[in-house]
Each structure stands twice: as structure tokens, then as C-alpha cells.
Amino acid sequence: GDIADGVSRQVERAGSVVSGAFFEPVIRLGVTGLSRAGKTVFITSLLANLMNRARMGQLRAAADGTIRTAYLQPQPDDTLPRFDYETHLAALIGPAPHWPDSTRAISELRLSLRVQPTGLIAGMRGPRNVHLDIVDYPGEWLLDLSLLEKSFPDWSAETLQRIRGRDQARDFLALLDGTDPDARLDEPQAQALAAAFTGYLRQAREDGFSDCTPGRFLLPGDLAGSPVLTFAPLPPGGGRGSLGREFARRYDAYKREVVKPFFRDHFARIDRQVVLVDALGAIHAGPRAVEDMRRAMGDILSAFQPGRNSFLSQIFRGRRVERILFAATKADHLHHAQHAKLTAIMEALVGDAKSRADYAGARTAAMSIAALRATTEDRVEHAGETLDVVRGVLLEGGKRAAFYPGALPEDPSHLLVPARSGAEGWLDADYEIMRFAPQPLSLKPGEGPPHIRLDRAAEFLIGDRL
Numbered sequence: 001g002d003i004a005d006g007v008s009r010q011v012e013r014a015g016s017v018v019s020g021a022f023f024e025p026v027i028r029l030g031v032t033g034l035s036r037a038g039k040t041v042f043i044t045s046l047l048a049n050l051m052n053r054a055r056m057g058q059l060r061a062a063a064d065g066t067i068r069t070a071y072l073q074p075q076p077d078d079t080l081p082r083f084d085y086e087t088h089l090a091a092l093i094g095p096a097p098h099w100p101d102s103t104r105a106i107s108e109l110r111l112s113l114r115v116q117p118t119g120l121i122a123g124m125r126g127p128r129n130v131h132l133d134i135v136d137y138p139g140e141w142l143l144d145l146s147l148l149e150k151s152f153p154d155w156s157a158e159t160l161q162r163i164r165g166r167d168q169a170r171d172f173l174a175l176l177d178g179t180d181p182d183a184r185l186d187e188p189q190a191q192a193l194a195a196a197f198t199g200y201l202r203q204a205r206e207d208g209f210s211d212c213t214p215g216r217f218l219l220p221g222d223l224a225g226s227p228v229l230t231f232a233p234l235p236p237g238g239g240r241g242s243l244g245r246e247f248a249r250r251y252d253a254y255k256r257e258v259v260k261p262f263f264r265d266h267f268a269r270i271d272r273q274v275v276l277v278d279a280l281g282a283i284h285a286g287p288r289a290v291e292d293m294r295r296a297m298g299d300i301l302s303a304f305q306p307g308r309n310s311f312l313s314q315i316f317r318g319r320r321v322e323r324i325l326f327a328a329t330k331a332d333h334l335h336h337a338q339h340a341k342l343t344a345i346m347e348a349l350v351g352d353a354k355s356r357a358d359y360a361g362a363r364t365a366a367m368s369i370a371a372l373r374a375t376t377e378d379r380v381e382h383a384g385e386t387l388d389v390v391r392g393v394l395l396e397g398g399k400r401a402a403f404y405p406g407a408l409p410e411d412p413s414h415l416l417v418p419a420r421s422g423a424e425g426w427l428d429a430d431y432e433i434m435r436f437a438p439q440p441l442s443l444k445p446g447e448g449p450p451h452i453r454l455d456r457a458a459e460f461l462i463g464d465r466l
């Protein structure tokens with residue numbers, strides 16, 4: 001049963017905190033997604049709504065009173081940064097609401113739930129504690145898994161091929177044109193190449209592209225400026241002492257010193273995972289960004305199939321992530337009339353990858369959510385048509401207005417096969433300017449911040465363990 005599972009998990013994890021006289025079950029929930037996908041807002045709102053459960057009707061244990069209390073506790077890993085819940089919540093629900101600072105690196109927080117099942121038989125069991133350890137980490141770090149199986153020449157060739165036609169890469173490619181991989185290593189030149197490549201990655205990410213490896217180039221943390229982050233893809237070539245040889249060496253060091261330790265020390269310990277995806281943003285950015293996102297989802301998913309990768313099999317040692325939720329975030333940009341379409345797109349996006357994860361034994365689901373609802377819905381007449389709109393306060397200028405973001409395609413496959421689609425016009429109406437500020441809130445006692453389907457997400461992720 002659940003308790004037995006928790007106990008064996010806890011025993012297996014010698015060294016983690018065990019409070020009280022009995023072993024207490026721990027659920028390690030990983031929260032990931034590419035930068036700006038909505039991780040920080042998701043975790044903050046989830047925690048607030050688990051502590052104040054009036055808006056969590058679809059989380060069974062909240063609705064039926066099984067969860068008695070929920071409170072923050074010291075986290076089990078003393079050397080990981082703590083997720084800055086209080087600051088983020090104050091940003092979202094304070095008097096001048098604003099979006100919090102985004103995830104830059106890994107962080108953790110423990111929420112402890114005191115649960116006592118209701119009902120006659122269950123009521124005879126005493127209350128128990130279930131610890132929810134939330135681990136927040138950049139999705140870019142997961143993409144790095146694909147590097148483990150690629151040599152420097154392979155990775156370089158693939159990357160250069162992919163970015164050749166991209167505007168965002170123009171400066172880097174120009175610099176590369178004048179670079180000879182066989183020339184002697186010159187550190188300022190190495191730094192200039194790495195900086196130009198990082199500039200490309202940053203711009204590409206900004207413009208909606210998903211495949212931005214190496215992940216730490218975007219979010220370097222305390223590795224900024226170190227040799228493991230000072231390389232770039234190069235054409236073949238490079239003898240002893242050359243730029244090419246040194247970049248290949250640094251690339252290998254990156255895999256060994258940065259990528260592997262993250263997977264071994266953090267990723268391999270996750271029980272449940274939510275992958276947040278700014279699908280609307282990619283759809284708005286256009287077919288190439290959607291195609292790129294689909295590929296990135298495939299790469300992310302391969303991280304959940306230990307059987308396919310010898311390094312992963314070795315670190316998982318038969319364990320696995322039990323449940324994975326793929327959530328399209330920021331669904332409050334769309335009237336709920338379009339949410340089912342968004343979910344269908346999400347399902348299609350992870351389609352191949354999803355069936356593969358199912359095969360590996362994990363349960364998966366796709367949903368459309370908004371961790372913090374910044375809009376209200378309305379219908380307006382416009383040019384003889386009735387439009388389903390959302391109203392919100394614009395981040396820039398602070399004006400309150402109604403928006404129609406455009407229509408998602410009826411058939412998600414149209415979106416995913418650009419060649420067949422013909423049109424590029426999804427979400428091109430008002431979507432561009434729809435950057436909403438969080439609404440000022442006056443929460444009643446017991447209420448967390450307003451959301452869309454955060455309770456369903458929680459039910460899928462942890463409901464069975466409560």
C-alpha cells in the first residue's frame with residue numbers, strides 16, 4: 001500500500017530527514033519546463049493553494065477534509081538553495097501585484113501535509129504526515145541529457161546544421177566563418193565564440209525556440225565564466241593544442257562535471273514530475289517554433305526512459321518516475337471555450353514521446369492550466385460576431401482591456417505538421433500584446449490565489465498518496 005511504498009522509499013534514501021518516531025512517506029515532486037514556462041508561479045501558487053485549500057475542489061484529499069493542515073518545514077537537502085516562496089508569494093498577492101523572478105537554477109522546498117482519512121474505517125487510523133519535497137529545476141538542464149550520447153563533432157554538426165538558417169544565429173555564424181578550428185587555442189577568441197553562441201541561444205529562446213543546449217549557457221549560475229561553459233560548436237578539425245581540440249575537451253568536461261552530477265544527485269531521486277510548457281507562446285511564435293518545441297519535448301521525455309540510456313539505467317537502478325504531467329501553462333490567455341483544444345495540442349505534442357513513457361511504466365497526463373489566473377472571461381460582439389474574450393490588466397501601461405487571442409486550430413495535427421498547415425495565422429490576433437499583470441487580489445481566509453485546474457494537476461500528481 002501507500003505507506004509501505006513510502007517506507008521502502010524512505011529506507012532506500014538513507015541520509016534524508018526522518019522526523020518523528022516513525023518513517024514518514026516522502027513524495028519528491030520535480031517541477032520543470034524551459035525558462036519562462038511558468039515554474040516559479042506554479043510552485044508558488046501550488047504551495048499557497050495547498051496551505052489554503054478553498055480553491056482545491058478537484059484535489060480529493062482537500063475537498064473531503066483528509067488534509068488537516070499543511071505547513072512549510074526545513075527541506076531535507078541542506079546544500080540546495082531554498083525555493084524563495086515567501087518573496088514570490090508577496091510579489092503575486094501583495095498590494096502592487098507583479099510577477100516574481102523566474103527560476104535560474106535548482107531549488108527545493110518541503111511542504112508537510114498532516115492527513116487523516118475521513119470515513120468510518122479510515123477514521124480509526126491516526127493522522128500521519130506526508131512530506132512533499134518540491135524540486136524546481138530548469139528544463140534546459142534536461143535537454144542536456146541528449147548531449148551525453150553525442151561526441152563533440154556530432155553535437156557540433158547537428159547544431160550548426162539546425163541553426164544555419166536562423167536569423168538569431170547570424171552574428172555567431174559570421175564569427176565562426178572567420179574561425180579555424182586548427183588554429184592554436186587563443187582564450188579571448190574562445191570567449192568571443194562562447195559569448196556569441198550564448199547570445200544566439202538567448203535570442204532563440206526569446207523568440208520561442210526550445211532546443212537550446214547546452215542548458216547551462218542560458219542559466220550558468222556559479223559556473224559563469226568557467227572553462228566548462230567557454231566553448232561553442234565548431235566545424236570538424238583540430239589537432240593537438242588547437243581550438244577545436246580544446247573545445248572538444250571542454251564539452252566532455254561539461255558532460256562529466258555538470259550534466260551527469262545533476263542527473264545523478266537530483267533527477268534520479270524524483271518520484272513525480274510536472275513538465276510545464278508555454279505551448280501558447282510557441283504556437284504564437286509560428287510553425288518552426290512549434291516543430292522545435294515538439295522535438296525538445298521528445299528530448300525531455302527521453303530523460304524519463306531510463307531503459308534507453310545506459311547512464312540513466314545505471315543511476316536509476318530500477319527506480320522510475322511514477323507519474324508525469326505535461327501541462328500547457330498560462331491557459332488564462334484563452335477563454336475556456338478553447339481549453340480543450342489547447343489540451344489536445346498538448347497531447348499531440350507529447351504523443352510519440354508520451355507513448356514511450358507509458359511503455360516505461362510511468363503514468364502520464366496532459367492538461368491546460370493557469371497557476372495564477374490573471375484574467376476574467378467575457379463575450380463581446382465584434383463586427384457581427386460573438387467573440388470569447390479575456391479581460392486583464394496589461395503589464396505595460398496598466399490598462400484594463402478585453403482581448404481575443406485568435407483561434408487555435410480544430411485539429412492539432414495541423415499545427416504539428418507545418419507542411420500541411422498552409423496557414424501560419426494561429427494566435428496572431430491580440431496575442432502579441434497580451435502580457436497581463438497579476439490582478440490585485442483580496443483573498444478570503446482559507447483561499448489561495450485563483451488558478452485554472454491547479455487542483456486537477458495536484459490530484460494527478462500527488463492525490464493517490466494522500
Ligand code: GDP
Pocket residue numbers: 033034035036037038039040041042099100101102103329330331332333369370371372373374436
Ligand atoms: P519560470 O522561468 O519557468 O520560472 O517562469 P515564471 O514562473 O517566472 O513565469 C514566467 C512568466 O510567465 C511570468 O513572469 C508571467 O508573465 C507568465 N506566467 C506564468 N504563469 C502564468 C499564469 O498562470 N498566467 C499568466 N497570465 N501568466 C503567467
